[in-house]
Amino acid sequence: MKRTLAIAALLCAIALNLHAEGGATAGAREEFRRSGLGIFIHWGVSSMLGSGEWVMTNRNLDYEEYRRLAGAFCPSGFDAREWARDIKASGAEYVCITTRHHDGFSLFKSELTDFNMVDATPFGRDVIAELAEACREEGLRLHMYYSLIDWGRPDAPRGGTGRGTGRPQWDGDYGPYLTFMKGQLTELLTNYGPVGAVWFDGDWDMPEGFDWKYDELYGLIHALQPSCLIGNNHHLAPKEGEDIQIFERDLPGENTAGYSGRATIGSLPLETCQTMSSSWGYAVNDTIYKPVGELIRYLVGAAGRGANLLLNIGPRPDGTMPEEAVLRLRQIGEWMEQYGHTIKGTCAGDVPPRDWGVTTRKGDTLFVHITGLKDSSLYLPLSCKVRKAVCLNDGKEIGFRQDRDGVLLKLGRVPDESDHIIMLTTSDK
Numbered sequence: 490m491k492r493t494l495a496i497a498a499l500l501c502a503i504a505l506n507l508h509a510e511g512g513a514t515a516g517a518r519e520e521f522r523r524s525g526l527g528i529f530i531h532w533g534v535s536s537m538l539g540s541g542e543w544v545m546t547n548r549n550l551d552y553e554e555y556r557r558l559a560g561a562f563c564p565s566g567f568d569a570r571e572w573a574r575d576i577k578a579s580g581a582e583y584v585c586i587t588t589r590h591h592d593g594f595s596l597f598k599s600e601l602t603d604f605n606m607v608d609a610t611p612f613g614r615d616v617i618a619e620l621a622e623a624c625r626e627e628g629l630r631l632h633m634y635y636s637l638i639d640w641g642r643p644d645a646p647r648g649g650t651g652r653g654t655g656r657p658q659w660d661g662d663y664g665p666y667l668t669f670m671k672g673q674l675t676e677l678l679t680n681y682g683p684v685g686a687v688w689f690d691g692d693w694d695m696p697e698g699f700d701w702k703y704d705e706l707y708g709l710i711h712a713l714q715p716s717c718l719i720g721n722n723h724h725l726a727p728k729e730g731e732d733i734q735i736f737e738r739d740l741p742g743e744n745t746a747g748y749s750g751r752a753t754i755g756s757l758p759l760e761t762c763q764t765m766s767s768s769w770g771y772a773v774n775d776t777i778y779k780p781v782g783e784l785i786r787y788l789v790g791a792a793g794r795g796a797n798l799l800l801n802i803g804p805r806p807d808g809t810m811p812e813e814a815v816l817r818l819r820q821i822g823e824w825m826e827q828y829g830h831t832i833k834g835t836c837a838g839d840v841p842p843r844d845w846g847v848t849t850r851k852g853d854t855l856f857v858h859i860t861g862l863k864d865s866s867l868y869l870p871l872s873c874k875v876r877k878a879v880c881l882n883d884g885k886e887i888g889f890r891q892d893r894d895g896v897l898l899k900l901g902r903v904p905d906e907s908d909h910i911i912m913l914t915t916s917d918k
């Protein structure tokens with residue numbers, strides 16, 4: 490009896506502990522944390538207008554006329570396998586795609602609205618089904634962006650955006666729209682195999698205090714796929730039921746884009762999303778892409794803050810990815826091939842982010858990522874002992890001098906690579 494009790498108590502303690510650490514999503518959270526890089530895709534009928542994914546509200550397009558765009562959406566160059574291969578080549582571990590953005594267009598077959606890829610377009614193919622299959626083949630996890638906002642549905646909450654699309658007045662009853670979203674989420678989590686994460690967006694559109702009933706939405710997701718992660722781009726501290734914390738156009742701790750001022754960093758796995766060019770969704774004149782060195786520094790900067798980078802591409806209306814984007818995927822991939830192990834599976838390192846760069850740690854190895862230094866030596870405050878220092882860019886050992894408070898690295902020259910990496914083997918003092 491005593492033994493049974495003890496075992497029961499132990500099981501209970503394990504269950505409680507599991508719950509505190511993420512319960513059924515604990516494993517998926519850790520896998521996510523180790524991922525380093527994901528690729529974001531913004532694509533839909535809005536891509537056809539070539540002015541970004543906010544074109545419907547930015548230009549006050551009529552909601553009924555907008556739906557007719559779908560009748561011309563026939564992306565003859567769409568090839569999910571090519572997307573997945575190009576993405577895989579970057580070293581990314583997952584893909585997050587807009588299954589439905591604020592304009593309300595669903596990229597997947599849905600019984601709950603005709604405004605979807607299969608029923609409303611001459612293309613008639615389920616893009617999400619094809620991408621899910623291609624991702625499985627390439628070993629990429631699939632994440633689903635899902636908008637809470639809908640600028641075309643009369644029953645969707647009327648927030649700060651989408652006010653000029655001609656929809657009839659909202660009656661204030663959230664029930665029918667909530668039912669619609671639950672129906673769609675059920676489709677998404679039932680018809681496409683394992684979903685790595687659902688990525689909500691649009692919370693910020695309604696006045697503070699509006700109840701989106703996350704308990705019901707999140708509960709449904711975890712009931713359908715217990716290990717599916719939930720993230721929400723609400724720019725606030727994580728809410729109950731969420732598995733990851735999302736930052737937008739900012740590295741955790743920064744607030745350059747003005748979105749992250751209220752987001753205190755919690756203990757959940759972190760992700761920050763950023764564009765390769767300026768726009769999320771395809772824009773004809775959005776041709777200036779960030780140099781690959783800048784993207785690598787952003788990726789490294791995220792890793793040094795314990796975050797994954799979700800790097801965006803806006804495919805063209807014909808379904809192809811801009812060459813500039815494909816080139817960068819390849820270049821990032823070449824870098825990852827050599828140095829991916831210095832960010833994937835690491836945690837933020839001993840030295841907090843500095844102007845010169847960041848640190849990441851894996852076991853007894855500390856990686857020093859020097860991304861902006863105009864000196865040939867660098868002093869690091871450290872409480873551990875350094876046994877060995879190797880420059881990964883040329884494989885050579887470098888000199889160092891240790892004192893009570895840290896170590897002076899003698900780099901031998903002023904670093905000029907996108908990321909000059911020094912690998913330190915450390916031990917306790």
Ligand code: JFZ
Binds near residue numbers: 737
């Ligand atoms: C959101 C979307 O609106 C955007 O289209 C894109 O999908 C991006 C990844 O996420 O961006 C936001 C989020 C919040 C605000 C503005 C844009 N905001 O608070 O004003």
